[in-house]
Amino acid sequence: MIGLEHYIIVSSLLFSIGFFGVLLRKNTLVIYMCLELMLNAANLALVAFSRYHGGMGGNVFVFFIITVAAAEVAVGLAIIVALFRKRQTVEVEELNTLKN
Amino acid sequence: MGSELYAYGLLAIPLFSATLIAFCFRRSGGIAASVSIGAAALILATALHLIFKVDNFEYNASWIEIGSFSVDFGFLIDDLAKLMLFVVAFVGFLVHVFSYGYMKEDPDRARFFGGLSIFMFSMLGLVMASGLVTLFIFWELVGFSSYMLIGFYLDKPSAAAASKKAFIVNRVGDFGFLIGIVMVFSHFGTFSLSSLSAIFHGDATLLESVSVTAIGLLLFCGTVGKSGQLPLHVWLPDAMEGPTPVSALIHAATMVAAGVFLLCRIGFLMTADALQVITWVGVSTALVAGFTAIAQRDIKKILAYSTVSQLGYMVAAFGLGSLVALSGEASHGYAVISGGAAAAMFHLTTHAFFKALLFLGSGSVIHACHHEQDIFRMGGLAKRMPITFWTFTVALLALIGTPFITAGFYSKDAILALAYQQSTPAFFCLVLGAVLTAFYMIRLWKIAFLGSPKSESAEHAKENGLVMTVPLCLLAIGSVFGGFVWAYPEALKPIIEVGESIAHGEHHTTVAIFSIVAWAIGLVTAWFLYQGGAEKDPLESGVKPLYRIFKEKFYFDRAYDWYVAKVQQPVAMTLHFMEQIALSGLIIRGMAGVAGLIGIGLRSLHVGNLHQYLYWFIGGLALFWALAVGIF
Secondary structure (H helix, E strand, C coil), X not given: CCCHHHHHHHHHHHHHHHHHHHHHXXXXXXXXXXXXXXXXXXXXXXXXXXXXXXXXXXHHHHHHHHHHHHHHHHHHHHHHHHHHHHHCCCEHHHCCCCCC | CCCHHHHHHHHHHHHHHHHHHHHXXXXXXXXXXXXXXXXXXXXXXXXXXXXXXCCCEEEEEEEEEECCEEEEXXXXXXXXXXXXXXXXXXXXXXXXXXXXXXXXXXXXXXHHHHHHHHHHHHHHHHXXXXXXXXXXXXHHHHHHHHHXXXXXXXXXXXXXXXXXXXXXXXXXXXXXXXXXXXXXXXXXXXXXXXXXXXHHHHCHHHHHCHHHHHHHHHHHHHHHHHCCCCCCCCHHHHHHHCCHHHHHHHHHHCCCCHHHHXXXXXXXXXXXXXXXHHHHHHHHHHHHHHHHHHCCCEHHHHHHHHHHHHHHHHHXXXXXXXXXXXXXXXXXXXXXXXXXXXXXXXHHHHHHHHHHHHHHHHHHHHHHCCCCCEHHHCCCHHHHCHHHHHHHHHHHHHHCCCCCCCHHHHHHHHHHHHHHHHCHXXXXXXXXXXXXXXXXXXXXXXXXXXXXCCCHHHHCCCCCCHHHHHHHHHHHHHHHHCCCHHHCCXXXXXXXXXXXXXXXXXXXXXXXXXXXXXXXXXXXXXXXXXXXXCCCCHHHHXXXXXXXXXXXXXXXXXXXXXXXXXXXXXXXXXXXXXXHHHHHHHHHHHHHHHHHHHHHHHHCCCCCCHHHHHHHHHHHHHHHHHHHHCCC
């Protein structure tokens, strides 16, 4: 029987992968995907809690997060594409022009 | 149509004229002059209508309201305002006409006439104001127009200095005035003159309180500045740097008399102690200015000191008369106005006529002599300028109080009668002042007009045109008949009647004898001391030390110069130094330094590496989380 704890473990794992991915990876696109991973970890936890409590509050939250994430992806990917066209790279180490 | 429309009209006409001149006719002096003179004529007509055809009224429109604090803009047209309106409009119109001739050759006369219009606007507003705040605003506006016109000859450093001096000295007095107004509001909660008067008439014990004395004296500070009373009289003689018509209108007939007008307006709140101070300020001003006038050589300076001295008379008259009224010895039925205010306004009116005439006459002389102002370089003008000479003589006879036939005799008698009733020392001081008046005026008259010419310009002097002589003649009529009640129309009578009845009071024979003796002594001494067209003052070698003191104007200017250079300047420098160290250095620069240091520190955090920022972000998040759960 799969219980709430399993879901939470998966969600925590997903979140950790996302978190460390954001911290450690150099490719902007990958960092971006890791960000999405963290959002979805939160979604998973919310749905699990919602099911566990038998209410709809968590599900409603998830819908909002998905909507916002969709909008965010549209904007974020567009920025990354534009960035690549301009610089021919998406490596964060080389994207430090604001500093100098 | 509401009566207040006339009052609004009186303000709108000169304001419109001034605006028109300022924006459209700066370069065209002829049009500017016509506009300004036309406005003055319109003002005279409106004022006469307001005086004769409109009943006394008060009109108030709410202007500023913040909680319980409210300021009204309004007009108070009573007998006092009507008399003053008459003086301002009448003398103002004549001076405008005279200026047309006097300023004919000046390239900048558009600015001059614009200034005159602004002055008329401010002065009329001052006269009609119904509350202390409105009065103060117009009070400052007349000060501004006076400043502008004194400094009319921009390229003359002395004119610039004189206008600055007038402004600064007036600031000193006005500061007290302003504090007085604020105190009035904090004590009585209103600025309205009629409400204040009602409060004081309802509660007689108010006149025993010390704070009311303080209020009275603070408001009197305004008068001291504006009306050139001791010790702030120093600006008025210097103000003669302005064009002569300005001296006639602003610094003789109307603006400087505004201080006396103010006293009469607020006469109800003067306590006995305040009145004592006011009286003695007036008396000492009359004497000091009289003595100073004896040793001056500049025709306008002599007239200026004479003005200061006569203003001293008016202020003293107000003080003495109100004291008489307070002590309950009044026997004139002061229902309309207190005796002091009546005597002061009576003298103000007659003085406006003859002093404006004297100044315009001197302007005529100066114009004819190509701007020669030293009387010892004139001489023999009587034959060359007959109309000026005769009108000047009439005004002079009025000023020195020639018995029975001139206005000055009656108005001065009213003042002397009040002094006789109230205070013997003040009475004798004022009689001495009358001797001095006769003395210095006869001196001026004989030296400038009689004998033979002492300079080329005096030799070639010619009588001026009609535009300058007609105003002189009209003012001469006023100088003679201004002393008789029957010469005044009904609407102006109430105040003049009270003034005249004081002169004809119970001691009138004694007072008149003193006055005539004073007149005769001054006249005879001067007559025999000075030769017609003299070149040197016999007093200069005769009583050297005294003459020196008079010539140096009792060292008032020297004392102020010393004060400014030796006291005020070091204090200001010390304050400046402290300001540099403490304010500029420590606080302002110090704050900037701290902000700069923080900036340098924070800049080192800006490395351009996305991951670095991320760590900071997470650190910040952790900090907030820790704060939120209460770890710190």
